[in-house]
Amino acid sequence: MTRTLFHNGTIWTGTGSTVSALTTRNGRIEAVGAEALARTADAIVDLEGGLLLPAFGDGHCHPDHAGFEAMGPRVRECGSVEEIVEEVRRYALAHPDAEWIVGASYDSTLVPGGVFDARWLDAAVPDRPVVLRAWDYHTVWCNTEAMRRAGLSASTPDTARGTYARRADGELLGTMYEWDAVDAVLGAAPARTTGDLVRALRLATESYAAAGVTWIQDAWVEHRSVMAYIEAARQGALATRVNLGLRADPARWRDQLAEFAADRDRVRALHDDRLTANTVKFFMDGILENRTASLLDPYSDDPCARGMPIWPYEELLEAFTAVDAMGLQAHLHAIGDGGVRTALDAVEHVIRVNGPRDRRPVIAHVQVLDEADLPRFAELGVIANLQPLWARIDAAMTELTFPRIGAERARRQYLIGSLLRAGARVAFGSDWPVSDHRPLAGLPVAVTRENAEREPAGGWLPEERLTFDDALSAYTAGVAYQAFAEEDRGVLAPGKVADLVWLDADVRRMDPHDIALRSAVRGTWMAGTRIHPPSDRSSAL
Incomplete structure (x- = not known):
């Protein structure tokens, strides 16, 4: 020991x-402060003036994506349509045996x-199907061959849960929005193999370990992916703990109940705390950028649209x-104020019908929030899972979001400070790969509400800024509470599990804008075992 x-x-x-x-022993924190210094140590970690804190968590992400x-094609870094097309061409030439080319995630702006x-x-690529997801993962762009293989044509109708962009003559343009339309294309592509899924999960969780994260919530897991997760756990391919959020499908949820129970039991049978399956994911709505987020009032740039509720109430x-x-x-998942209200109403209904218990429901994103619903989070015991990196003004905000919702609703976005108060x-959470998974990238925005250009000066909606301690707590104790793990993790105290992250500088004392550029994770420990830097792995993204 x-x-x-x-x-x-x-x-x-x-x-x-x-x-x-601080001292650790047998996977747990043994002592802190003067008491730790009084102990005889078998091993010493010299923090070299840096900062040690509880390991981070990510309460909403998509590691397989x-x-x-x-694994490619790598279109996220592309800054123009021409660059995306060239990357797809390069990938196609490098992978002549790939029947379909499926990638992500291009910049819709x-x-x-x-x-x-x-x-x-x-x-x-005229002769093979190409399907690319946008960075929002609610939109796809595909070539003509993909539409042909999927059996899509001008006669393909829009549905209540999916729409198609069209040319003036009614022909499909190649951009599809939301479930039914997106699935119509991706459903025709060959399924990912278990081997490919395991590789993707290894890459993603190693990247999380390198970012100082030891627990993540996969917020979108299909039934067919559960066995890949189990195989990844058996192979030791999961570098962090992962909780699975099994997606509830409005079209077949009754049949899924038995699947949920069976998947939970299969995961429990592993007796491996790196993998749990305790959560079910419900999508309330879509996103603002394509007008599918559910709003209480019509979109400012389309008075006939109020979004796309995913479920009949x-x-x-x-x-x-x-x-x-x-x-x-x-x-x-709830983006619009209508989606958030529907989610809160549903929680209230469940409490009334099923009675009290420690259920800790999570509403993720909470982008636009009606002030009347603000107190309901605390009243109903709902955890607000937010992506701090989104609480800034960028091209997506100015070119797509602001025109969609107008000035008044724009001032009701990401009310993180108000929720805490x-x-x-x-x-x-990060919603990775929608946005950067590194807490050191999200932390500066949480405390400044400024973008990388330090705009607007003083912060966008400055009353919603957090203190460093509150922001760090949201990444540590807040996520531990979401994971029902606050007795073991989230703070550093004797008896707690030794999940730790060592930063090379005290970020609380830095110019926030320098954190992502001038600070780094020196080490990550999970239950006292160092998982970053790894001794035998070098494949992190």
Whole structure:
């Protein structure tokens, strides 16, 4: 039972204090402060003036998608349509045996309105299907051959859960929005193999370990992917803990109840705390950028549109109630103020029908929030999971979001400070690969509400800025609470599990804008075992 001493730096405990030393033993924190210094250590970690704190968590992400992005084609870095097309051409030439070319995630702001033409991809690959997801993962752009293989044509109708961009003559343009339309294309592509999924999960979780993260919530897991996760766990391919959010499908949720129970039991049978399956994901709506987020009032640039609710309301209540009765945690995607209200109403209904229990429902994103719903988070025990990196003004905000929702609703976006002041539990996530998974990238925005150009000076909606301690707590104790793990993780105190991250500088004392550029993760420990830098792995993204 090796005792390890961490010293010669600042140790942020997350309990309102800092200490100068900490010891771990048998996977747990043994002592802090002077008591730690009094112990005889078998191993010593010299923090070299850096900062030690509880390991970070990510309460909402999509690691398999991130892993597949890294495997290519790599279009995220492309700054123009021409660059995307050239990257697709390069990938196609390098992979002549690939039946379909499926990638992500292009920047929708590169084209006015985010509408992309199939013919642009045809110029690079005319004879094989190409399907690219946008960075929002609610939109796809494909070539003509992909539409042909999927059986799509001008006669293909829009549905309540999916629409197609069209040319003036009614022909499909090549851009599809939301579930039914996106699935119509991707459903025709060959399924990913278990081997490919395991590789993607290894890449993604190693990247999380390198970012100081030891627990993540995969917020979108299909039934067929559960076995790949189990195989990854068996192979030791998961570098971090992962909780699976099994997606509830409005079209077949009744049949899924048995699947959810079976998947949870299969995961439990592993007896491996790196993998759990305790959560079910519900999508309330889409996103603002393509006008599918559900709004209480019409879109400012389309008075006939109020978004796309994913569930018929009575079906949502019935499904949510059934899932809750199984003891599973609900994780609800809600972007628009209408989607958020629907999610809160559903939680209230479940509490009334199923009675009190420690259920900790999560509403993720909470982009636009009606002020009347602000106190309901605390009242109903709902955790608000927000992506701090989104709380800034960027091209997506100015070119797509602001025109869609208008000035008044723009001032009701990402009310993180208001939620905390109202007593709500707040946990941070990244939605990776939609945005950067590194907490050191999200932290500066949480405390400044400024973009990389330091605009607007003083912050966008400055009253919503957080203190460093509150922002760090949202990444640590907040996520631990979301994971039902606050007894073990989230703060540094004797008896807690030794999940630690060592930064090379005390970020609380830095210019926030320098954090992502001038600070780094020196080490990550999970239950006392160092997982970054790894001794035998070098494949992190």
